[in-house]
Amino acid sequence: MQSLIFSAVLDAIAALKSASGNLPNNLLRQVQAIHGNVTMADLPKELQDAIAASTRAAFAGLLKEGYSIAPRDAGPARPQMRQGEVVARGVDRPSRPPARGPRSDGPRGPRGDRPGGGRPGGGAPRGPRGPRGPRQG
Template sequence: MQSIIFSAILDGIAALKTASKGLPNNLLRDVQAIHPNVTFADLPKELQDQIAESTRTAFTQLLKDGYAVGPRQQMQQTRPMDRVPERQRPGSNDRRGPPRGPRRPPSGEGGDRGPRGPGGGPGGGRPRKPKGKPRLG
Protein backbone atom coordinates (compact mmCIF):
# COMPACT_ATOMS: atom_id res chain seq x y z
CA MET A 1 0.00 0.00 0.00
CA GLN A 2 2.90 2.32 0.73
CA SER A 3 4.21 1.89 -2.80
CA ILE A 4 0.79 2.84 -4.21
CA ILE A 5 0.73 6.11 -2.28
CA PHE A 6 4.37 6.86 -3.03
CA SER A 7 3.79 6.29 -6.73
CA ALA A 8 0.71 8.56 -6.70
CA ILE A 9 2.68 11.38 -5.07
CA LEU A 10 5.54 11.10 -7.57
CA ASP A 11 3.07 11.07 -10.46
CA GLY A 12 1.41 14.18 -9.03
CA ILE A 13 4.73 16.03 -8.82
CA ALA A 14 5.52 15.05 -12.40
CA ALA A 15 2.08 16.35 -13.45
CA LEU A 16 2.79 19.68 -11.71
CA LYS A 17 6.05 19.94 -13.65
CA THR A 18 4.19 19.21 -16.88
CA ALA A 19 1.53 21.82 -16.05
CA SER A 20 4.22 24.49 -15.52
CA LYS A 21 5.56 23.82 -19.05
CA GLY A 22 9.14 23.86 -17.77
CA LEU A 23 8.93 27.38 -16.29
CA PRO A 24 10.19 27.49 -12.69
CA ASN A 25 8.02 30.48 -11.74
CA ASN A 26 4.85 28.71 -12.91
CA LEU A 27 5.84 25.55 -11.02
CA LEU A 28 6.43 27.57 -7.85
CA ARG A 29 3.10 29.36 -8.28
CA ASP A 30 1.25 26.03 -8.75
CA VAL A 31 2.92 24.45 -5.72
CA GLN A 32 2.19 27.48 -3.51
CA ALA A 33 -1.46 27.37 -4.62
CA ILE A 34 -1.85 23.97 -2.93
CA HIS A 35 -3.10 24.36 0.67
CA PRO A 36 -5.47 22.46 3.00
CA ASN A 37 -8.57 24.20 1.64
CA VAL A 38 -7.80 23.84 -2.08
CA THR A 39 -10.51 22.18 -4.16
CA PHE A 40 -10.03 19.70 -6.97
CA ALA A 41 -11.24 22.28 -9.49
CA ASP A 42 -8.53 24.76 -8.35
CA LEU A 43 -5.72 22.37 -9.37
CA PRO A 44 -4.12 22.52 -12.84
CA LYS A 45 -5.82 20.30 -15.45
CA GLU A 46 -2.75 18.07 -15.79
CA LEU A 47 -2.73 17.40 -12.04
CA GLN A 48 -6.49 16.69 -12.02
CA ASP A 49 -6.00 14.12 -14.79
CA GLN A 50 -3.06 12.54 -12.98
CA ILE A 51 -4.99 12.28 -9.68
CA ALA A 52 -7.85 10.54 -11.51
CA GLU A 53 -5.42 8.11 -13.17
CA SER A 54 -3.53 7.42 -9.91
CA THR A 55 -6.80 6.75 -8.11
CA ARG A 56 -7.89 4.24 -10.75
CA THR A 57 -4.49 2.55 -10.61
CA ALA A 58 -4.53 2.45 -6.79
CA PHE A 59 -7.98 0.87 -6.63
CA THR A 60 -7.00 -1.72 -9.23
CA GLN A 61 -3.82 -2.59 -7.35
CA LEU A 62 -5.64 -2.83 -4.01
CA LEU A 63 -8.18 -5.21 -5.55
CA LYS A 64 -5.36 -7.35 -6.98
CA ASP A 65 -3.71 -7.44 -3.54
CA GLY A 66 -6.92 -8.81 -2.01
CA TYR A 67 -8.30 -5.70 -0.33
CA ALA A 68 -12.03 -5.03 -0.41
CA VAL A 69 -12.68 -1.66 -2.02
CA GLY A 70 -16.12 -0.09 -2.26
CA PRO A 71 -18.65 2.22 -0.62
CA ARG A 72 -18.76 1.91 3.17
CA GLN A 73 -22.41 0.77 3.42
CA GLN A 74 -21.95 -1.86 0.74
CA MET A 75 -18.74 -3.20 2.28
CA GLN A 76 -20.29 -3.50 5.75
CA GLN A 77 -23.23 -5.50 4.37
CA THR A 78 -21.13 -7.97 2.37
CA ARG A 79 -18.41 -8.47 4.95
CA PRO A 80 -17.57 -12.18 5.48
CA MET A 81 -18.29 -13.89 8.77
CA ASP A 82 -15.35 -14.02 11.18
CA ARG A 83 -15.65 -17.64 12.21
CA VAL A 84 -14.09 -20.95 11.41
CA PRO A 85 -16.32 -23.28 9.37
CA GLU A 86 -17.44 -26.45 11.12
CA ARG A 87 -15.68 -29.67 10.18
CA GLN A 88 -17.38 -32.51 8.40
CA ARG A 89 -17.23 -35.66 10.51
CA PRO A 90 -17.57 -39.09 8.93
CA GLY A 91 -19.79 -40.56 11.66
CA SER A 92 -22.08 -38.94 14.17
CA ASN A 93 -20.88 -41.10 17.13
CA ASP A 94 -17.14 -40.77 16.51
CA ARG A 95 -15.00 -40.11 19.54
CA ARG A 96 -11.79 -38.20 19.19
CA GLY A 97 -9.91 -40.48 21.55
CA PRO A 98 -9.00 -40.42 25.23
CA PRO A 99 -8.84 -37.06 26.99
CA ARG A 100 -5.41 -35.54 27.30
CA GLY A 101 -3.78 -35.03 30.68
CA PRO A 102 -4.90 -36.15 34.14
CA ARG A 103 -8.54 -35.81 35.04
CA ARG A 104 -9.36 -33.63 38.02
CA PRO A 105 -11.84 -34.96 40.57
CA PRO A 106 -15.04 -32.94 41.03
CA SER A 107 -14.95 -30.33 43.80
CA GLY A 108 -15.38 -31.83 47.25
CA GLU A 109 -13.69 -35.12 46.33
CA GLY A 110 -10.05 -36.07 46.59
CA GLY A 111 -9.41 -33.47 49.24
CA ASP A 112 -5.77 -34.04 50.18
CA ARG A 113 -4.86 -30.76 48.57
CA GLY A 114 -4.14 -27.94 50.94
CA PRO A 115 -5.44 -24.38 50.86
CA ARG A 116 -4.59 -22.27 47.86
CA GLY A 117 -2.22 -19.37 48.25
CA PRO A 118 -1.78 -17.23 51.38
CA GLY A 119 -4.83 -17.07 53.60
CA GLY A 120 -6.33 -20.43 52.68
CA GLY A 121 -9.07 -19.55 50.22
CA PRO A 122 -12.01 -17.18 49.90
CA GLY A 123 -12.27 -14.65 52.66
CA GLY A 124 -8.90 -15.56 54.17
CA GLY A 125 -5.61 -13.76 54.16
CA ARG A 126 -5.06 -10.10 54.79
CA PRO A 127 -8.06 -7.75 55.01
CA ARG A 128 -8.99 -5.62 52.03
CA LYS A 129 -8.84 -1.84 52.00
CA PRO A 130 -12.27 -0.19 52.31
CA LYS A 131 -13.53 1.49 49.14
CA GLY A 132 -14.72 5.07 48.93
CA LYS A 133 -13.78 8.19 50.86
CA PRO A 134 -12.31 7.74 54.36
CA ARG A 135 -14.64 8.77 57.14
CA LEU A 136 -13.31 11.40 59.47
CA GLY A 137 -15.13 11.31 62.66
Protein backbone atom coordinates in the same frame (compact mmCIF):
# COMPACT_ATOMS: atom_id res chain seq x y z
CA MET B 1 0.62 -0.16 -0.37
CA GLN B 2 3.62 2.12 0.11
CA SER B 3 4.64 1.76 -3.54
CA LEU B 4 1.14 2.80 -4.67
CA ILE B 5 1.27 6.02 -2.64
CA PHE B 6 4.86 6.72 -3.69
CA SER B 7 4.05 6.37 -7.38
CA ALA B 8 0.93 8.56 -6.98
CA VAL B 9 3.01 11.36 -5.43
CA LEU B 10 5.65 11.10 -8.16
CA ASP B 11 2.96 11.18 -10.85
CA ALA B 12 1.43 14.29 -9.25
CA ILE B 13 4.79 16.07 -9.13
CA ALA B 14 5.47 15.20 -12.77
CA ALA B 15 2.00 16.49 -13.71
CA LEU B 16 2.64 19.77 -11.87
CA LYS B 17 5.93 20.19 -13.71
CA SER B 18 4.32 19.60 -17.08
CA ALA B 19 1.38 21.93 -16.22
CA SER B 20 3.81 24.73 -15.40
CA GLY B 21 5.51 24.40 -18.78
CA ASN B 22 8.77 23.55 -16.98
CA LEU B 23 9.03 27.17 -15.80
CA PRO B 24 10.20 27.43 -12.17
CA ASN B 25 8.09 30.48 -11.29
CA ASN B 26 4.88 28.90 -12.60
CA LEU B 27 5.69 25.65 -10.79
CA LEU B 28 6.24 27.55 -7.54
CA ARG B 29 2.91 29.39 -7.91
CA GLN B 30 1.05 26.13 -8.54
CA VAL B 31 2.65 24.41 -5.55
CA GLN B 32 1.89 27.38 -3.28
CA ALA B 33 -1.76 27.30 -4.44
CA ILE B 34 -2.16 23.82 -2.95
CA HIS B 35 -3.43 23.93 0.65
CA GLY B 36 -5.67 21.96 3.02
CA ASN B 37 -8.94 23.33 1.61
CA VAL B 38 -8.12 23.09 -2.09
CA THR B 39 -10.70 21.32 -4.24
CA MET B 40 -10.13 19.15 -7.27
CA ALA B 41 -11.52 21.90 -9.53
CA ASP B 42 -8.87 24.36 -8.26
CA LEU B 43 -6.01 22.17 -9.48
CA PRO B 44 -4.53 22.34 -13.00
CA LYS B 45 -6.10 19.99 -15.54
CA GLU B 46 -2.88 17.95 -15.90
CA LEU B 47 -2.76 17.37 -12.15
CA GLN B 48 -6.45 16.39 -12.07
CA ASP B 49 -5.79 13.80 -14.79
CA ALA B 50 -2.71 12.46 -12.97
CA ILE B 51 -4.65 12.12 -9.70
CA ALA B 52 -7.50 10.30 -11.46
CA ALA B 53 -5.06 7.92 -13.21
CA SER B 54 -3.08 7.18 -10.04
CA THR B 55 -6.29 6.62 -8.07
CA ARG B 56 -7.50 4.09 -10.66
CA ALA B 57 -4.10 2.38 -10.59
CA ALA B 58 -4.11 2.31 -6.76
CA PHE B 59 -7.58 0.74 -6.62
CA ALA B 60 -6.61 -1.82 -9.26
CA GLY B 61 -3.46 -2.66 -7.29
CA LEU B 62 -5.37 -3.02 -4.03
CA LEU B 63 -7.92 -5.30 -5.67
CA LYS B 64 -5.10 -7.35 -7.17
CA GLU B 65 -3.55 -7.75 -3.70
CA GLY B 66 -6.86 -9.07 -2.32
CA TYR B 67 -8.31 -5.99 -0.59
CA SER B 68 -12.03 -5.39 -0.91
CA ILE B 69 -13.26 -1.91 -1.72
CA ALA B 70 -16.84 -0.70 -1.22
CA PRO B 71 -18.62 2.66 -1.30
CA ARG B 72 -18.63 4.62 1.95
CA ASP B 73 -22.39 4.39 2.47
CA ALA B 74 -22.43 0.62 1.90
CA GLY B 75 -21.29 0.01 5.50
CA PRO B 76 -18.84 -2.60 6.68
CA ALA B 77 -19.30 -6.04 5.22
CA ARG B 78 -19.87 -8.81 7.75
CA PRO B 79 -17.32 -11.57 7.39
CA GLN B 80 -18.62 -15.07 6.84
CA MET B 81 -18.73 -17.16 10.02
CA ARG B 82 -16.36 -20.08 10.13
CA GLN B 83 -17.57 -23.44 11.29
CA GLY B 84 -17.65 -23.67 15.09
CA GLU B 85 -17.31 -19.90 15.60
CA VAL B 86 -19.53 -18.35 18.27
CA VAL B 87 -20.74 -14.77 17.91
CA ALA B 88 -21.99 -12.74 20.88
CA ARG B 89 -24.91 -10.66 19.63
CA GLY B 90 -25.32 -7.18 21.05
CA VAL B 91 -22.84 -7.73 23.88
CA ASP B 92 -19.27 -6.42 23.95
CA ARG B 93 -18.31 -8.04 27.25
CA PRO B 94 -19.29 -11.13 29.19
CA SER B 95 -22.65 -10.83 30.91
CA ARG B 96 -22.78 -10.26 34.65
CA PRO B 97 -25.53 -11.14 37.08
CA PRO B 98 -27.89 -8.23 37.76
CA ALA B 99 -26.96 -5.88 40.60
CA ARG B 100 -28.69 -6.61 43.87
CA GLY B 101 -30.75 -3.85 45.37
CA PRO B 102 -31.99 -3.58 48.95
CA ARG B 103 -33.78 -6.67 50.13
CA SER B 104 -37.50 -6.50 50.68
CA ASP B 105 -37.73 -9.47 53.03
CA GLY B 106 -36.99 -9.61 56.76
CA PRO B 107 -38.39 -7.89 59.83
CA ARG B 108 -38.61 -4.16 60.10
CA GLY B 109 -38.12 -2.08 63.20
CA PRO B 110 -40.60 0.41 64.71
CA ARG B 111 -39.44 3.19 62.37
CA GLY B 112 -39.76 0.97 59.30
CA ASP B 113 -36.06 0.29 59.07
CA ARG B 114 -34.26 -2.95 59.55
CA PRO B 115 -32.70 -4.08 62.76
CA GLY B 116 -29.21 -2.71 63.03
CA GLY B 117 -30.07 0.68 61.54
CA GLY B 118 -29.73 -0.46 57.93
CA ARG B 119 -26.05 -1.21 58.33
CA PRO B 120 -24.64 -3.69 55.82
CA GLY B 121 -23.94 -6.31 58.47
CA GLY B 122 -27.19 -5.76 60.39
CA GLY B 123 -27.41 -6.40 64.13
CA ALA B 124 -26.33 -4.17 66.97
CA PRO B 125 -23.59 -1.58 66.52
CA ARG B 126 -20.15 -2.90 67.29
CA GLY B 127 -17.45 -1.30 69.34
CA PRO B 128 -13.91 -0.66 68.25
CA ARG B 129 -12.27 -3.71 66.85
CA GLY B 130 -9.35 -5.07 68.77
CA PRO B 131 -8.03 -8.28 70.20
CA ARG B 132 -10.70 -10.40 71.78
CA GLY B 133 -10.43 -11.62 75.28
CA PRO B 134 -10.42 -15.27 76.27
CA ARG B 135 -13.57 -17.22 75.53
CA GLN B 136 -15.76 -18.13 78.37
CA GLY B 137 -17.99 -20.93 78.40
